[in-house]
Amino acid sequence: xxxxxxxxxxxxxxxxxxxxxxxxxxxxxxxxxxxxxxxxxxxxxxxxxxxxxxxxxxxxxxxxxxxxxxxxxxxxxxxxxxxxxxxxxxxxxxxxxxxxxxxxxxxxxxxxxxxxxx
Amino acid sequence: xxxxxxxxxxxxxxxxxxxxxxxxxxxxxxxxxxxxxxxxxxxxxxxxxxxxxxxxxxxxxxxxxxxxxxxxxxxxxxxxxxxxxxxxxxxxxxxxxxxxxxxxxxxxxx
Numbered sequence: 750x751x752x753x754x755x756x757x758x759x760x761x762x763x764x765x766x767x768x769x770x771x772x773x774x775x776x777x778x779x780x781x782x783x784x785x786x787x788x789x790x791x792x793x794x795x796x797x798x799x800x801x802x803x804x805x806x807x808x809x810x811x812x813x814x815x816x817x818x819x820x821x822x823x824x825x826x827x828x829x830x831x832x833x834x835x836x837x838x839x840x841x842x843x844x845x846x847x848x849x850x851x852x853x854x855x856x857x858x859x860x861x862x863x864x865x866x867x
Numbered sequence: 868x869x870x871x872x873x874x875x876x877x878x879x880x881x882x883x884x885x886x887x888x889x890x891x892x893x894x895x896x897x898x899x900x901x902x903x904x905x906x907x908x909x910x911x912x913x914x915x916x917x918x919x920x921x922x923x924x925x926x927x928x929x930x931x932x933x934x935x936x937x938x939x940x941x942x943x944x945x946x947x948x949x950x951x952x953x954x955x956x957x958x959x960x961x962x963x964x965x966x967x968x969x970x971x972x973x974x975x976x977x
Contacts, residue, residue: 793967842909854898858909
């Protein structure tokens with residue numbers, strides 16, 4: 750099956766610094782990738798839809814200047830949490846569709862990134 | 868909101884028993900999907916059922932879909948401790964991006 754690689758798995762940073770999270774589709778091309786945020790014991794909250802070669806589409810209430818998304822190629826999307834604060838501490842997960850797959854409705858997920866801001 | 872809602876929120880069973888989780892949704896769908904999430908990990912796709920299908924099987928998984936009631940159920944037969952995870956339903960929206968419900972946390976005790 751298709752594989753999505755997400756790095757880093759966990760990161761601890763000081764308040765005010767920026768953190769970049771990478772999401773790569775290893776064996777397929779993904780024109781669309783999705784970024785989610787998940788708090789402990791809660792569901793995934795869709796933050797934004799990342800489209801290759803164009804601007805990301807952010808969900809209501811998500812600050813686009815705070816969470817910068819870049820989807821420069823068909824296999825890589827990055828999420829940068831700028832000027833991170835403790836309230837940004839969360840589990841971030843990316844997913845992607847295989848546009849050439851048998852069914853392009855199925856999502857393939859990265860393993861997630863646990864961000865802790867001190 | 869296109870959010871699917873799972874029921875129950877938590878389920879605890881013994882190994883070997885069957886586990887049934889239900890999902891209700893609010894709008895029309897093209898398909899409905901079930902995912903599993905182990906603690907602290909990403910989601911894994913389990914099964915997809917299309918709106919013109921009523922039942923689908925995959926190994927120990929059985930999914931049903933009732934579009935008239937806008938509901939789906941996921942049955943895991945002969946559960947194992949390794950099935951312990953959170954299970955989420957979701958369905959495809961018009962824009963193709965998926966939103967997940969709160970999930971059912973399944974605990975299978977050996």
